[in-house]
Amino acid sequence: MRSLMRRLAQWLMISSLVMAPFAMANEVPRIAVASSLQFALTEIADDFQGASGRQVILNVGSSGNFRRQIAQGAPFELFLSANEGYVQALHEAGKTRDAGVRYARGRLVWLQRSGRQEQGQESEGQKSELPPEEAPLAAVQAAVKTWQADGTRSRIALANPEHAPYGVAARQVLEHEGLWDASRPLQVMGENVAQAARFALSADTRGGLVAYSLARSPALAKQGDYVLIPEAWHSPLYQRMALVQGAGETAEAFYAYLQSDAARRVLRDYGFGVPDMGAP
Numbered sequence: 001m002r003s004l005m006r007r008l009a010q011w012l013m014i015s016s017l018v019m020a021p022f023a024m025a026n027e028v029p030r031i032a033v034a035s036s037l038q039f040a041l042t043e044i045a046d047d048f049q050g051a052s053g054r055q056v057i058l059n060v061g062s063s064g065n066f067r068r069q070i071a072q073g074a075p076f077e078l079f080l081s082a083n084e085g086y087v088q089a090l091h092e093a094g095k096t097r098d099a100g101v102r103y104a105r106g107r108l109v110w111l112q113r114s115g116r117q118e119q120g121q122e123s124e125g126q127k128s129e130l131p132p133e134e135a136p137l138a139a140v141q142a143a144v145k146t147w148q149a150d151g152t153r154s155r156i157a158l159a160n161p162e163h164a165p166y167g168v169a170a171r172q173v174l175e176h177e178g179l180w181d182a183s184r185p186l187q188v189m190g191e192n193v194a195q196a197a198r199f200a201l202s203a204d205t206r207g208g209l210v211a212y213s214l215a216r217s218p219a220l221a222k223q224g225d226y227v228l229i230p231e232a233w234h235s236p237l238y239q240r241m242a243l244v245q246g247a248g249e250t251a252e253a254f255y256a257y258l259q260s261d262a263a264r265r266v267l268r269d270y271g272f273g274v275p276d277m278g279a280p
Contacts, residue, residue: 029251030057030075032066034082034239035159035194036106036166039217040270041080047266048257054250062192064163070095070244077244077251080258082106082193082211083165084240091242100242103258105273108169108234109226110136111200111215112207136227137177143206144182156186157199157208165237166193170209172234200224212271239272 033041038060045056059066059076067086070076071093081087084102091099110131131138143154158174159167167189174180186206190196193211200208201223215226243255257263264274 029077032076035192036211077247080241087240096242106237107212155205159193169234
């Protein structure tokens, strides 16, 4: 009897190992997506489903958090990071199939609510016009000056630099203009850059430093105005993606689709710089 039970247990174990790849291949894959891609990837995923009949589940968040989760075995099959260093680190740890490909270069903008001046919500001494291209942080400078003069607090939004690549870039921009330390009492940090964009458009916030791709999205374009930040003020926002070990066929197909001309056009529409996929 014991021998029979032992053989049955071995057969069940072997069967589960044989069936596991088949099950994974038929599951809807979970994709870890940097929040700067929230609107662009939703559009691309819809196009992919229309073209292939396959679905993917997009989980949107900060690249740093996804890097940690994938390192700990989270069941993602593809990782689109806003910091290519995170993908490279996972590759070195044996968590991805290879080093992946660079799929985009992001930009940073100053974003603020539309029609601030007409709403009369600014205290005296603060300008509500959109900052000019030659001085995109003029609103931060004005907010700091007012805070130092009379303690009036006008919030400045950005993503948390601890785990959000666009937060790192925002800090570098503020440091470049000598405003990082002075603006610290005014800063409100989002868990990721998409949350920072929501903070930037809230009633009690002067504005924020967020991803260009979010400011260009139809959902936010109706609510806010923006001005581009010079790329020379921060490290390049190179974005990289890679398949995670164990990825199934649908994730592979979506990874290939993301490198197609159709997907690249969508990324360009959202303000991303798109590299030549044939380049190293």
